[in-house]
Amino acid sequence: MNNLWLKKVLPHVLAILVFLVVAVLFCKPVLDGKTLNQHDTGIEGWRGSAQNAFDVKEKTGTMPLWSTTVFSGMPNYQIAMEGKSALPVDLNKVFGLGLPKPMNFFFIACVCFYILCVVLRFNPVTGILGGLAFAYSTYNPLIVSAGHETKMMTIAYMPFLLAGLLLIFNKRYWIGLAVATLGATLVLMANHPQIAYYFFMIAGAVTIGYVVVWIRNKDFKHLAISFGLSAVAALVGLGCYSLAFLTTKEYKEYTMRGGKSVEIKGNEVKAVNTKGLDPDYAMSYSMSMIEPIIMFMPKAVGGSSGTTLKEDSKVIEKLAAAGVPEMQAAQFASQFPAYWGGMVSPEYSGGPAYIGAVIFILAIIGFVIVKNQLKWPLLIISVLAIMMSWGKYFFGFNEILLNSLPLYNSFRAPSMALVICQLTLPLMAVITVYSLFFEKNSGDFLKENFKKILYTLGGITAVLALLYIGQGYSSAIDEQIIQMQIDPNGGDTLNRAIIAGMKADRQSLFGAQVMRAVLFMALVLGAVYAVLKNMIRPAVAVAVLAAISIIDLWVVDKQYFSDDHYVAKDEIANQIEAPTAIDQEIFKDKDPHFRVFDVAGMDKNRVSYFHRSALGYSAVKLRVYQDIIERYFAGAPNEQILNALDVRYIITRDESGQERLVPNPNAYGAAWFVKAVKPVATEVEELQAIGSTNLKDTAIVPQSALKSGSNLTADSTSSVALIKYTNDEIEYNASSATGGFVVLSEVYYPAGWNAYIDGKQTDIVKTNYFMRGLVVPQGKHTIKLVFEPETVKRGMSISYLSSWLLIILVLGGFFMQWWVDKKKAAHGV
Incomplete structure (x- = not known):
């Protein structure tokens, strides 16, 4: 009995050990006390936006619900959140055996796919092949390196x-x-x-x-x-x-992903009524029609956007033929990217979504010869994923999906749809392996279908040959190169020489990838033939294919996830925790409210780590704030808006890139009584009016938000002072002989912020398009705002x-x- 149990369990234990060893070796620098230098979770990414919440929790014991440091304020539960659970353990740590990051990510992925193989009753060696292929598909190291940990865990x-x-x-x-x-x-x-x-x-x-x-x-x-x-x-x-889910669903309706009511083009604003993301934004990071082939051939479109042309680039040859000195031609060539897929500037490809040549070949064979209940669903959804990944390059189809699939218009980056194939193709590959080598009567099945396998591989080769011969090797970046002023004498001869050289490079690289693919097809065919002729046992053949697959993936992965991506933990801490001279200067100001505007601070949360920033990075900004950014911060920032946001310090840069701190003594402060209120009928009028109005004296509000009979003109002695400012609770003392309207330098967000005057709830008025305002009665009052969603x-x-x-x-x-x-x-x- 015990021996039987051991015989059943031991192969699974060995599989787990294989996954553990590979994860440890793949992330070996962690054993040396190093950590990944993840740009999206560092000080300029998530860590910068979340630090305020951690500081508050350290002081109060509770994570705040509102952040004051990103985009002048947004819900903190979209950045860092803690909940309440009856679970006695952290499930991620259990599945990951307590391994450190990023070892745990790859180990968990291996184990979960292996469990799927066990459920399908596949033998351990097949499960090991699938688990390793799924976990080490190149997209996974790419996103882990960038810091997209929630994506990887999902x-x-x-x-x-x-x-x-x-x-x-x-x-x-x-x-x-x-x-x-x-x-x-x-x-x-x-x-x-x-x-x-x-x-x-x-x-x-x-x-x-x-x-x-x-x-x-x-x-x-x-x-x-x-x-x-x-x-x-x-x-x-x-x-x-x-x-x-509930907080995100509620928040989404007020963000860029919930649609918009105004459209901004330069200084022009017009009324619209859209749901979800704009199609142009939703379709950003679309793949060109040829690009999904990177699942099979990793450098078919040049690798990543950060890879430049090689020293033997044909661009040098073409420029030299046009009369450019060779050294100068080489300098030119080194400035251009080797990547020529659909995600060109301002979009960016971090690398290929490569699933491994062995896995891709086995999956295609399976789709042709295997009879399995999962075959057609996996094929159909894989083809659909490829069509989705084309995004704007197959706009008619994808526009239908945007308008018809529930919630789909809330997402962007169509290229991410290949995540579907990252699961379906390895799954089809292991189904193929089991059908060919281990299923009952698999020997007869292999004999019957060997010719079909040959025809399938021949068909793949023919398709690749046609692609090599038939495509033009053009890219959207070619148009940008044509517009560049390269020749000091004018004309576009050099521009066209560069493009001609780049096309020659692209064809050469694509041809090399085709030969690489043919080599892997030969290896797979060799393994199948060896089993067919009883030269090796099926388990040995699959073990060899698993070894080839993980070595192949390892080599490609390490081009984008090398040991150089790791740094000492102390170095990361010093980078994050070391304030600059400008930070030290701002620290001298002990006022609890003012904000900082870094002219170069869009898509960066460095300022947010130390100060209350008027900018930052978030993929789901509030819609009203995004409108302000597009309308008033796109060029030189509007001074009235900066003053209303209580921006007391502006960080600029001189010609050498050196940071310079510019104090702004005109900032309005945390709150103020206005002399007049100007009601407007539409949001377009609201947004346009604030750019040409003295917001210190006049508040722009929607007509529908004001109650008749309210006194909105304060006397000259009216005053309002901030007495408490925390993330989730703000208090002011207000005094006015006649009553009036107070503008609060806080971002308007109706889903959770409540206002109380002397303990009695009152309405918060949407003011100046993106701020809060209150009608305050005469006399002395305590105003309290509480975020209690x-x-x-x-x-x-x-x-x-x-x-x-x-x-x-x-x-x-x-x-x-x-x-x-x-x-x-x-x-x-």
């Missing part, structure tokens, strides 16, 4: 959730419910909605495939049970995620209750499956 848990659904669909109801519930929670709690959305598209395709079979077999009872259990798993997972309270309660349901369903599901299996064994079933 990707890592996708196979685990799919495993739970497949258990349910294959009538392993109890354990399926447990795994699916846990999987749904892990995927959603990883908190990357776009990746989760792509997974649910995969799950939807797979579900439809099963439903067709159930209906054909008239198995309506199983259909109902499967839908019911899947719905329970989804609801519990959504319940655990409810704090983030109901969605946070509701989400906290639901998530806590759901965490208990998660524990019950997971433990209960595993117990009940054990009980059912025990009874079946007792009856000899």
Whole structure:
């Protein structure tokens, strides 16, 4: 009995050890006390925006709900949030065996895909092949290196959730419910909605495939049970995620991703009514039509945007032929990117979404010869993902998706859709391997289909040859090069020489990638042929393919995830925690309210780390603030707007790039009474009026926001003073003999901010398009603003209750499956 149990468990333990060893070796600098220098989570990324929240928690013991340091204020629960859970452990640490970052990301991805293979009843060596290929697909190291950890964690848990659904669909109801519930929670709690959305598209395709079979077999009872259990798993997972889900859903309606009511082009503003992101913005980071082939050939379109032309570039030859000295020609060439895909300036490609040549070849073979229930759903959703990745280069189709798919218009970066293929193609590859080598009668299946395999590989080769011969090797960047002033004598001869040289480079590189692909096809064919002729055992062949696959991925990955990406932890700390001389100067100002405007601070959160910034970086800025940025900060910032934001310090740079601090003594302060209120009828009028109005004296408000009979003209002795300023609570003392209208230098956000005058709630008036205002009665009063969003309270309660349901369903599901299996064994079933 014990030997039988050991025989069953030992292969899985060995698989886990393989995943552990590979993860440790892949991230070896961590063992030397180093950490990744992640640009998107460093001081200019997430860390810069979140530091204020950590500082507040250290002082008060509680994470604030509102941030005062990014874009003059936004909900902090979109940056850093803590919830309440009944779970006794951190599930990420459990799945990751407590490994440090980034080892844990790759290890978890391996294990989750391996679990999917176990559920499909594949043998361990097949699971190892799939697990390594899935985890080390090049897109994963790319996003980990950039600091997109929530994206990576969501990707890592996708196979685990799919495993739970497949258990349910294959009538392993109890354990399926447990795994699916846990999987749904892990995927959603990883908190990357776009990746989760792509997974649910995969799950939807797979579900439809099963439903067709159930209906054909008239198995309506199983259909109902499967839908019911899947719905329970989804609801519990959504319940655990409810704090983030409810707050994000509410916040989205007030952001760039919720649509817009005005459109800004330079100084012109017009009324519109759109939902979701603008199509142009949503379609940014689209792949050219040829580009998805990088899943098979990593440098087919040049690698990353940061890779420049090589020293042997044909550009040098073409320029030399046009009369440019060779040394000068080489300098020219070194300035141009080798990348020629669809994501050219101002967009950027960090590297290829390479899934491995071995995996891609096996998947294509599988789509041709394998008969499996998952085949057609995986093929259809993979093709759809490629079409989605084309974005603006296949606009008609993708515009339909933007307008018809629920929530889809809230996302951007169509290239990210290849995450779908990152799961579907490795899954199809392991299905192919198992069908060819390990399934019952696999020997006969291999003999029957060997010619089809040959034809498939021949077809792939023919397609690649046609692509090599038939395409023009043009890129959108060519137009930019034509516009450059290169020849001091005028004309575009040198421009065209550069483009001709770049096209020659592109063709040469593409040809080399085709030869590389043919080599890998030969290796796969050799392994298949060796098994067919009984030269090696199937397990050995798959082990060899797994080794080739991980070596191939490793070599490509390390071009974008090398040891150079690691730095000493002390060095990171010094970079982040060391204020500059300008920071030290600003620290001297002890006023709790003023803001800092860094002219070069858009898309950077460095100022936010130390000060209250009027700019910063967030992928989901408030819509009204984005409108201000587009209308009044696009060129030289509007002084009235800066003053109204209480910007007391402006950081500029001289010609040498040296930072310079410019004090702004005209900042209006935290709040002020105005002499007049100007009602306007439309948001267009609001936005335009604030640019030509003395906002110290006059407030621009919507006509509909004011109640008749209110006194809005304050006397000359009226005053308002800030007496308390924290993230979630602000207090002022106001005094006016006649009453009047007070403008607060705070960003307008109606979903959670409440105002109280002497303890009695009063309306907050949208003022100056993006600020808050209050009608204050005569006399002396205490004004209090409190950020108390109901969605946070509701989400906290639901998530806590759901965490208990998660524990019950997971433990209960595993117990009940054990009980059912025990009874079946007792009856000899």
